[in-house]
Amino acid sequence: MNITEHLQRSAALGMGIGMLLLLVLSSWMFRSEELDLGVQQRERSAVLQANALVLAVADTDAVATGARVRLMQQQNPQIESVVIIAGTQMLASTRAEDAAPRQLRREEKPLYDLSNLIRTARETNLGEEVVRKKTIQIDELPKGRLVVTLPYLSGGEYAGILQMQFLVAKAARESGSGYMSVLLLFAALLVGALLRLNAEKRFDPAKLLALAAFLLLALFYQQQGQERLERVMMQDNRAIAAQYLAAAEQYDRLGYLPLRRDVAAANLWDTDHYQRPRGIIAADGSVVAEGEAKQLAQRAGFMRPILWSIDLLAACVLLLFIYGYAARAYAAFRKHLDAYLYVAPAMIGMLVLVFFPFSYGITLAFTDTTLFNESLPFLDRLIGWGNFRTILGDFNIYQETADGFIWNYQNFYWTLMVTIIWTVTNVTVGVTVGFMLAMALNTEGLRGKAIYRVLLILPWAIPNYITALVWRGMFHPQFGVINQVLQMFGMEPVSWFDGVFSSFITGLATNGWLSFPFMMVVILGALQSIPKDMYEAAEVEGASRWQRLRYITLPLLKPTLIPAIVLSVVWTFNMFNIIFLVSGGEPAGANEILVTKAYKIAFEQYQYAYAAAYSTVIFMILLVYGFFQTRITKATESF
Amino acid sequence: MAELKTKNHIWLHIGLISFTLLAIYPVLWVLALSFSGQQSVGLIDLPQDPTFLERLRAILPVPEHWSVKNFTEVWTEQQFGRWLWNSVVISLMTTLLGVFLACTAAYAFSRFRFPGRNLSMLAFLVSQMFPGTLMLIPLFIIIVKQLELGNTYIGLVIVYATTSIPFCVWMLKGYFDTIPYDIEESALIDGASRMTIFWRIILPLAKPAIAITALFSFMTAWNEFILASVFMESEANYTAPVGLRFFVGGFSSQWGYFAAGSVIVSLPVVALFLQLQKYLISGLTAGSVK
Structure with missing residues (x-):
């Protein structure tokens, strides 16, 4: 058998x-x-002690606070160290080498950042009366060490953070x-x-x-x-x-x-x-x-x-x-x-390396993983749709103040708007310039076509991160070539990266420079495949130049042009290098596009989960676009 | 009529020449900077109240003193040689691995009909839609944090190679499809194994397509900036793109070194690109043009 x-x-x-x-x-x-x-049991035990200590030092002066913290640490073998940070000050520490109180050092900036993170979390919770941001941060270190950080209150007000390091043995089971x-x-x-x-x-x-x-x-x-x-x-x-x-x-x-x-x-x-x-x-x-x-x-x-x-x-x-x-x-x-x-x-x-990370990224979007809690078990980090609610449900796009209103550059919809404007203007510039050059190069009997073509294609050939850095240099506010030209004609130099609009222009110029050759080459190819006799026949019929362009050239370009535009929309939408390297989204993140924003959330603010949710939203947008794209392409094929 | 046409062409030439000059100005500027032997972003030190002519001189892409100092120092004083070496090794390894993986898969897709074939091919295609940033965070966590492959060649190589697979597979499959099956059939009858056919017959016949695929893999790795900057944290492990940014990003501004390095990095890519552009364009718009 x-x-x-x-x-x-x-x-x-x-x-x-x-x-x-x-x-x-x-x-x-x-x-x-x-x-x-x-x-959880170990954490619970640590949180219990941390909460107790925070409550015990809430209404004491600096000296008593230091003394109480030190005494508790000495009496409790599980507590390895305790640090209290208030603003840029290290208020108390049980480590002798810290010599608290003192100013925070430069390498201790993560502590200061963490303090701000917890402060924001606490204020969000208080302000919205919905508890959705964790105010206790727990991180697991190797060898059974736990670091617990929680708000340090003084007189009922937020005053900083208290960070404790524990060595908790695993419970016997x-x-x-x-x-x-x-x-x-x-x-x-x-x-x-x-x-x-x-x-x-x-x-x-x-x-x-x-x-x-x-x-x-x-x-x-x-x-x-x-x-x-x-x-x-x-x-x-x-x-x-x-x-x-x-x-x-x-x-x-x-x-x-x-x-x-x-x-x-x-x-x-x-x-x-x-x-x-x-x-x-x-x-x-x-x-x-x-x-x-x-x-x-x-x-x-x-x-x-x-x-x-x-x-x-x-x-x-x-x-x-x-x-x-x-x-x-x-x-x-x-x-x-x-x-x-x-x-x-x-x-x-x-x-x-592709499908697993992709699903991992989507899963990550439903957690609250940050640099500070990434070693916690997965189930502890799971929060559901919270990140998406924060991203999509925040309509705080501008604030009204005494002198007009201020845009909120951190808002998702602002960034989305910038991205859409960025994509539309770039593609428009690319297509227009590419079209004009292609028309010029398609002129019959023009000499030196090949030389023009090779020179004009150069911007496409150079790696785009180099292009971006070169343009960053040319837009240098003090020594940059572009400001020299402005001054040459008696104009004032512009500090390009300080204004929202001028900073946008730097990206547009760079990306326009880099994207017109593609359009030019594609359109030129299509123009050359249009039979000459069509124009001749139209000329005989008495069609004007404009009419020939409108009724022969453009309709025949359409099947080539639409896919090229569709492609370049996706490229521009995802054009990380230009924004990141030229303006860096300056000023104050106003010119960030979605992809650079997601990167900064992940690698400058270390909010991995939030960035993953942000990227998932970007993916959804692209998916919807892809759906319409196939419909558009299909529609043009029927012409 | 004929007279009018030549006249038109003169204006066209004037327009085209001025636009071309404008378009290649940044290239000339980098070249001038690389041969200027100094580090400032301005080519010329301007006096306090410069005249029109002095300013015009400052924007002309011609260095004040010609020198190859930047090119020599970028090797001797800076770590650029090391970065370039990293890039070369990573790109070559990526090419080898990527082409191997793509060839075998493309051969199977082209020659065998097996359950799951269409699904896998579709999956390869769909994966091209995943946005880079969505992949970046999980890859960072998996490769750098979990597998601890940050600051190593192998971490970047496997990521580059796999991300280039789908494009390469589709391209090679298309080419394999054009190789007639008769050749293989007669080899099979003569008693050759599949492995022999693949290595001795298919691969030699597909050389041109494999060359293009290899170049594509190479250029993907050579020009990649974001992943490299996230994965390679220590200065000694930078790739050339990350290193070039290091020259002018943040607080340092060694524009001369940057320019010299850029020229060295770009030259091979630009040469390859100009050679291969027609394949690239036909590949990109293939299927869209009827």
Whole structure:
């Protein structure tokens, strides 16, 4: 009996592979959830201590603040260091080499940036009365170190940030049950081996039985896993409660913060990343049953759809096997082995370096990943559509003030508008100049055509980043050639990169210079293919020059011109190098186009997720454009 | 009538010559700067209150003193030689890898009919629509942060090679399709394996197309700026484009070195471009022109 026949008769292989897939995916899911819970537990413990310390130094003077911070660090072996930054000052530090208080150093600018980031997050939350920006930043360092940064308040007002570094050991866990998986796999194989499939019948009882047995085993396994997770979470809550009580008693003893014994009061220490009390542990250190039930339900609700999709996937694999598709696929694979071997290297490369990053980018857009929290588990960073709401839902394009209104250059719609104007003007300039040159070069009997053509094509041949830098030099406000020419004719020099309009002109000039040769060459090619006798016939009929242009040249150019314009619209829309290298989007980001903006968000502000969402929006715009483009091109083909 | 036509041409020539001068002015300016032997962005030091003529002299793309100092110093004083070497190595490796991957895949697409063929070809085509910035962040995270391949040749090479695959595959497939199948058939009958046919028959026959593909891969890597600037952080690992920007970006302004470096980097590309432009144009607009 060969493999194909075997596959058609027995359900054993299908059951085995399906169950293996289910076990691997589910246990991977449970394992990562457990790891996530472990990380969260460590973070929660760190946040608890950080919140306590911030509250303890909220109303003290500088000297007392320093003393309290140092004492807490000495008494608590988990805390490695504490730093308080207020504005450009380092207010307090437990590290002797810092010699706080002092001014921040230049290499400490990330701390200052972080402080501003948290300040903005806090103000956004307060201003909009919707909590959507994390005010606690947590970063995971190697070797079990955690860095927690949160707002440092003084007298109820934002005064800076407090950053703590912890060394928290991983919590001990009960070990997983590996024998269960082996048992289930064995059961599945056994059921599969006992059933005899009938390949001809669609509703074969054996097939239904196989599916039912499979789903039963699957659900049993996942139920076990869920229950285990719940036990872990309840243990974690008890551990945090104990830790809270110990810390609260310590602060109470030192006279920093009084321990509140009333159950009803909110516990301000055990909070989420938005500094909202979790409501699981009461102020007296007891576990709130309601809050815990809600927490468990939330986690279960999150897990359920994922587990169900795993069930569905594994069941599909099983069905593929018992309905004989696997056998056919295997046969096809054997038959076309050569072809797959030839495609494999390129395909693997594309999957790993093009399609995977693409999906990764889209996924990233739904998180709140930044440079400061990128090592957190993925589930912790997931925020849904928040980034898209921030980008597309912000209509704060201009602000009215006493003297007119000010444009908000950071707004997405401003950048979109600039990008559209940029694209339209550039393509217009490119087509106009290219068309005029092509018409000139197409003149009959013109000498030196080839020389003109080669010289005029040069701008296209030079790498565009070099072109951009050259024009940046020519627009130099003090020594630039262009200002010299202006002064030569008695005009005032222009500081090109300081004005919104003049800065736009620098980009336009550069890109116009670089893009007309393409249009010129394309149009020239099309012009040369227009038969001469058409013009002659028109001339005989008495058509004027204009009429010949309007009724012969332009319609015949259309099939060439439209695709060339379509292409150059995409190029210009994505023309990163020119904006980035010539004006850099100056002044104040007013001349940024979408792609350069996305780059700056990612690599100058380190908001990876926000930049990914921004890029996704750009991709959507291009997709819509691509859709219309095919329709336009199709429409022109019917002419 | 004939007299009128020649007269028209004179005006046309005047127009064309002035426009051409304007158009190649930046090129002349860079050439002048590279041979000027100094670093300032102005070719001439102007006096306090320059006259019209002095200003005119300042904008003429002719250096005050001719010198090859910039060309020699860019090698000896600056790290440009190293950057150029990085670019050469990366571009050549990209070409080799890219062409190999593209050839095998294109051969399979051209000669075999297998399940998933159309889907893969479509996927290759669609991937050309992914915007660079959307790919940049994940690639940065994957290559630099996860795989720790930042500041290495191999990181840039695999990214360049794969991004150039779709274009190369489509181009080569088109060419392979034109090679008659009879040749292969008779070889098969003579007992040659697929591998032998691919290496001994198809590749030699497709030499012209492979040459174009190779040049395309090379130029992609040679002219790329953004990925290189993100991946290569340490100065010693810069590629030529990143290095050229280093000369004039930020706080430094060594325009002389920049100009000399630009000339060195551009020369081969411009020469290749002028040679190959007709293929490039027909490739770009292929399918759109009936």
